[in-house]
Structures are given as structure tokens and as C-alpha cells.
Amino acid sequence: MNKIFSVVILLAVLVVSSLTRVPSVSAEEAKMVGEISKITLAADGKSATAILKDTKTGDSVPIEIKDELTLDKLKDKRIVEGDEIRCKFDKQDGKNNSKTFVKTAGC
Amino acid sequence: MLVIRYVAAFLGVVLLVATSQAKEHEGKEYIQENGYKGPETCEECHPGTAKAFLETVHWKHASKVDYVDNLKADQEYGMKNRIYTMCNANDIINNLKEIPANEAGKTKITGCNTCHPGDHTVDVGSTGPEAEQAIDCLICHSGKYDFSKRKPVKRDDGKVVMTQDRSTEAAMNIGRPGIKNCMVCHESAGGGALFKRGFAMTKDADVHAAKGFICVDCHSVKNHRFPTGKDPNNWANDGIYMTCAGCHNDKPHKDEDYNRHTGYVACQTCHIPKTGGAFAKDFTKWVKLDNGFYEPATLNKEVNETAPVYAWYNLTVSNTPHFIGPKGSRSDGKSKIYPFKVYQGKAYFNKLDGQLLGMDFAEPMATGDTLAGVACAADTLGIKKYEPVPGWQTTYFGSNHQVAPKSKALTCANCHAINGLLNFKELGYGDKEIEKLVSPAIYFDKVLKIQQENE
Numbered sequence: 001m002n003k004i005f006s007v008v009i010l011l012a013v014l015v016v017s018s019l020t021r022v023p024s025v026s027a028e029e030a031k032m033v034g035e036i037s038k039i040t041l042a043a044d045g046k047s048a049t050a051i052l053k054d055t056k057t058g059d060s061v062p063i064e065i066k067d068e069l070t071l072d073k074l075k076d077k078r079i080v081e082g083d084e085i086r087c088k089f090d091k092q093d094g095k096n097n098s099k100t101f102v103k104t105a106g107c
Numbered sequence: 108m109l110v111i112r113y114v115a116a117f118l119g120v121v122l123l124v125a126t127s128q129a130k131e132h133e134g135k136e137y138i139q140e141n142g143y144k145g146p147e148t149c150e151e152c153h154p155g156t157a158k159a160f161l162e163t164v165h166w167k168h169a170s171k172v173d174y175v176d177n178l179k180a181d182q183e184y185g186m187k188n189r190i191y192t193m194c195n196a197n198d199i200i201n202n203l204k205e206i207p208a209n210e211a212g213k214t215k216i217t218g219c220n221t222c223h224p225g226d227h228t229v230d231v232g233s234t235g236p237e238a239e240q241a242i243d244c245l246i247c248h249s250g251k252y253d254f255s256k257r258k259p260v261k262r263d264d265g266k267v268v269m270t271q272d273r274s275t276e277a278a279m280n281i282g283r284p285g286i287k288n289c290m291v292c293h294e295s296a297g298g299g300a301l302f303k304r305g306f307a308m309t310k311d312a313d314v315h316a317a318k319g320f321i322c323v324d325c326h327s328v329k330n331h332r333f334p335t336g337k338d339p340n341n342w343a344n345d346g347i348y349m350t351c352a353g354c355h356n357d358k359p360h361k362d363e364d365y366n367r368h369t370g371y372v373a374c375q376t377c378h379i380p381k382t383g384g385a386f387a388k389d390f391t392k393w394v395k396l397d398n399g400f401y402e403p404a405t406l407n408k409e410v411n412e413t414a415p416v417y418a419w420y421n422l423t424v425s426n427t428p429h430f431i432g433p434k435g436s437r438s439d440g441k442s443k444i445y446p447f448k449v450y451q452g453k454a455y456f457n458k459l460d461g462q463l464l465g466m467d468f469a470e471p472m473a474t475g476d477t478l479a480g481v482a483c484a485a486d487t488l489g490i491k492k493y494e495p496v497p498g499w500q501t502t503y504f505g506s507n508h509q510v511a512p513k514s515k516a517l518t519c520a521n522c523h524a525i526n527g528l529l530n531f532k533e534l535g536y537g538d539k540e541i542e543k544l545v546s547p548a549i550y551f552d553k554v555l556k557i558q559q560e561n562e
Contacts, residue, residue, distance in 0.1 A: 055397035077255035
């Protein structure tokens with residue numbers, strides 16, 4: 001009886017864990033160089049969207065930015081429309097989430 | 108007792124309010140009424156400051172240097188005039204200017220002295236009333252500087268100048284320079300973000316930044332003179348020397364075993380275990396970008412991706428055409444083991460005297476013609492006879508920022524192991540000494556105890 005009870009509990013745990021398992025979706029990393037054609041800051045200041053015109057293809061690529069450092073640079077205009085950017089981003093769920101977003105020009 | 112607590116709390120609030128009010132810039136009202144006209148406005152309350160600023164490294168981009176070999180004692184050195192292969196250019200030979208049009212007909216204005224707190228109407232290091240009024244006080248001191256207003260433009264008379272944000276809005280938000288005020292220039296030195304020194308002053312990368320420290324908390328400025336260390340490759344200084352011991356003292360660890368190391372192992376060795384950024388460049392080969400301009404071929408890593416090299420350093424520097432790096436030894440009584448970022452750059456050397464030649468970036472940036480850049484630079488410097496041959500220069504950069512959190516600092520087994528980080532042989536230890544140094548016998552019981560306590 002005890003053995004049957006243990007097996008039932010084990011099976012129940014397995015069923016529950018399989019139902020609660022979140023399917024993993026791996027993000028695809030991409031990179032590009034492009035000129036910023038538009039910057040849109042969210043009203044709460046916690047995110048922004050920058051449209052980059054890919055220097056290779058000419059495509060307009062929207063990049064979602066959430067890291068504080070880059071947002072700060074957008075707010076105080078250290079990065080502005082017209083700047084050329086080297087960007088690494090993750091493609092996930094139809095969005096391009098910025099990982100690095102830096103100007104190509106140094107000194 | 109309750110009354111005493113309420114009074115104490117009330118006084119605490121009063122003190123807090125008083126303190127926060129005292130932090131507001133006292134000249135705010137004056138600026139609001141009169142507007143901001145540049146340094147002359149600042150000098151209403153800070154007379155003489157502009158003139159004094161012209162004597163500092165931020166303005167001169169050079170200073171006398173007393174710890175580097177093969178320099179003249181009466182000459183000043185720095186970004187103004189040095190040539191080495193991280194940049195291969197300087198304020199003089201790569202002065203701010205409009206470059207020739209590239210293949211696509213595009214041009215741009217660029218130069219080393221975009222990172223100078225003036226307006227380029229006067230040169231780096233210039234003096235006099237005109238220079239005093241050219242200073243951009245707000246780029247460092249304003250918390251609301253509109254950086255889009257600071258850019259190189261060509262005036263109608265053809266002169267290239269740097270515009271500044273001299274708005275009342277910017278001037279009414281005066282305070283201590285924040286990290287971003289410093290990073291405007293110091294982040295992108297060497298040709299790209301985080302290239303030169305490979306460190307990021309972010310919460311994730313540096314423990315001081317994580318605790319809310321800003322640059323000037325450690326580089327505690329006195330009359331615009333900045334304390335600095337003795338980086339083998341950062342020569343220009345304001346004459347004030349600083350070290351970690353300035354805040355942390357010579358015996359900062361609770362563990363005496365660590366404190367015993369401080370006499371011969373620099374703090375940075377254990378506490379800055381990684382570096383990053385550009386590790387090699389080739390100025391004899393410029394690569395074409397999709398925008399039609401060229402840039403020097405560069406090999407780069409992210410911050411925290413590169414292992415440092417470790418060497419004895421007695422705070423004096425070997426300076427030759429093919430090597431710039433630390434001097435020191437185990438036996439000189441003055442050296443400690445420091446970590447360094449090693450960088451190697453290829454550029455043109457003068458076959459006639461062996462010296463490194465500099466480069467004006469204008470032509471190479473537009474067309475990729477590197478020898479044209481060398482010719483321009485030689486012309487600017489009055490070098491009539493030269494024969495450019497490619498060669499390499501190795502440079503050791505100090506690694507003094509990006510202090511890792513305690514959990515990531517080096518511990519016993521990182522160095523005292525056969526496959527440890529330190530090459531004891533190269534550091535001058537004998538075979539028998541090395542046998543002991545790489546044996547876990549030194550720390551086995553201690554580390555076992557710690558391990559068991561943490562399980």
C-alpha cells in the first residue's frame with residue numbers, strides 16, 4: 001500500500017512539473033551598424049525605440065532599448081538622430097532587444 | 108525619553124533639509140536673472156579659476172613627466188604631442204578639421220581635440236583672456252548639459268570650431284561632475300567605446316560604481332587638478348599622486364594572510380582580475396566601412412574578456428620606440444606585482460632614426476591612404492627626411508578601474524597553483540621557491556576551513 005502511494009505521489013509530481021515547465025525560446029543574437037533615423041522615448045523613461053538604417057542593406061530596423069546607461073545617453077543627447085551606431089541585439093518574440101548600443105565614432 | 112526621540116528626529120530632518128539646500132548651486136539665482144555668458148559668468152563668484160584651469164592637464168593635454176625614461180625634463184608630454192600606437196596621432200598632427208571627401212562624396216569634421224574642454228577658437232594649451240573665455244565649464248559641471256549642442260562645425264570664415272551648450276538651463280544645473288560628464292571624453296578614447304582601457308564604470312562591472320561612487324569621489328579634485336596614479340601609458344598629470352591606500356590604507360584586509368601580500372602585490376592584482384578593450388591595431392591598414400569612410404584595423408574584446416599580464420613595477424617606465432611598459436624587479440625593493448593590459452599596435456617607423464612616425468587621420472579616413480597621412484603629419488612636425496617602414500610597438504596599460512566584487516577577487520588558488528595566473532619564473536623566482544609557491548600546502552587547511560564553513 002505504501003509503495004503504491006509513493007508511486008502515485010511520484011507520478012503526480014512528474015505530471016505537475018511537466019505542466020508547469022516553460023518552453024524555452026532561445027534568442028537569436030544579431031549585430032549591425034546603422035544610422036539612427038528616429039528615437040522614441042517612452043513616457044515613463046524606462047525604455048526607448050531607436051530605428052536604425054542598416055548601412056549594408058538600407059533596411060530600417062527598430063531596436064528596443066531598456067538599459068539605464070543607453071537610455072541616459074538618449075535623454076541627454078549624447079546619442080542623437082543621425083549618429084551611426086554599432087548595435088548587438090537579441091531577436092526574440094518579434095522584437096530586437098538591444099544588448100550593446102554604442103556610437104561607431106571614437107576620437 | 109519619547110520627547111528626546113521626537114526632538115532628535117526633528118533636528119535630523121532640519122539637518123537633512125539644510126544640507127540638501129546647501130548643495131544647490133549658490134549662483135543659480137544670479138544665472139536665472141542674468142543668463143549664462145560662459146566662464147565670465149562663473150568668474151563672478153569664482154575669480155581666477157579660468158586662468159588657473161589653463162595650467163591643468165585637462166586644458167594643456169600635457170605636463171612635465173618625471174617617471175618615464177627618455178623624456179626631456181623641461182618639456183611637456185601628453186595627448187597634445189605624444190605619438191604611440193593606440194592612437195598614432197595627437198592634437199597637433201590630427202588637429203580638428205574637415206577631412207577630404209570620400210569615394211561617396213561624403214566628408215566629416217574630426218580630430219583628436221574634439222576631446223578638449225575648449226571651443227577650438229584657440230589651441231590646446233593656449234593662454235590669455237581669449238583662452239579663458241573659450242573654456243566649456245558646463246560640459247563637466249552641468250547635470251543638464253545638452254550634448255547635441257557640442258559638436259564640430261565649420262564657420263562661414265572656414266574655421267572649424269566646437270560649439271558648446273551655454274544655455275541658462277544647463278548653467279542652472281551646476282554640480283559635481285557625474286560619471287557621464289567624465290565619460291563623454293574618457294569612454295571613447297582610442298577610437299571607440301571602451302577601446303583604450305577596456306573598463307566600464309557601471310554597477311555591473313565595478314564595485315565602486317555599484318556603491319554609487321562617481322569618478323571624482325576617488326579622483327578628488329583640488330582646484331581642477333586631478334589626482335592620478337602612475338600608469339605606464341598615461342603620462343600627463345596634475346602632479347597629485349593617488350593610490351588605493353588613500354582610502355583603504357596599507358593593511359585593509361581582516362585576514363592577515365592577505366595583508367602580508369600588500370608589500371609586494373599591488374591591490375589591483377587581486378581586485379582587478381580582468382581587462383578588455385582593443386588589444387591590437389594596425390595603422391598601416393585601414394578598413395573600409397559601409398559608410399565609405401575608413402578606420403584603423405582594430406582587434407577588440409569586450410570589457411572583462413581579457414586576462415591581464417603581471418609584472419614587477421616600481422612606478423618608473425621604460426619608453427622606447429617598440430616598447431612602453433613597467434620597469435622593476437623582485438630585488439629592487441621598490442616594486443610590486445601589478446596587472447597590465449597589453450596592447451600591440453602596428454604603425455610606420457622612420458628607418459632613418461628608428462622613431463615611431465605619427466599620422467594625420469584626414470586622408471586615411473577618407474581614402475585609406477595611410478602613407479599620405481604619415482606625410483601630412485611629417486610635414487606638420489617639420490620632419491623633412493624619413494623612410495616609413497611598418498613595425499610593432501607593445502604598450503602596457505595600467506589596470507586600475509573595474510574593481511571586481513569581493514566574490515570575484517583572486518584568492519589563494521588563483522595564483523598559488525601550477526596553472527596559476529602568475530608566471531613565477533618570469534617574475535624572478537627560483538625553481539625551489541616555485542615548488543613551494545605553487546603547492547596548495549600553503550593554504551590547504553585555511554581554504555578547507557572556509558569551504559566547510561560555507562557549506
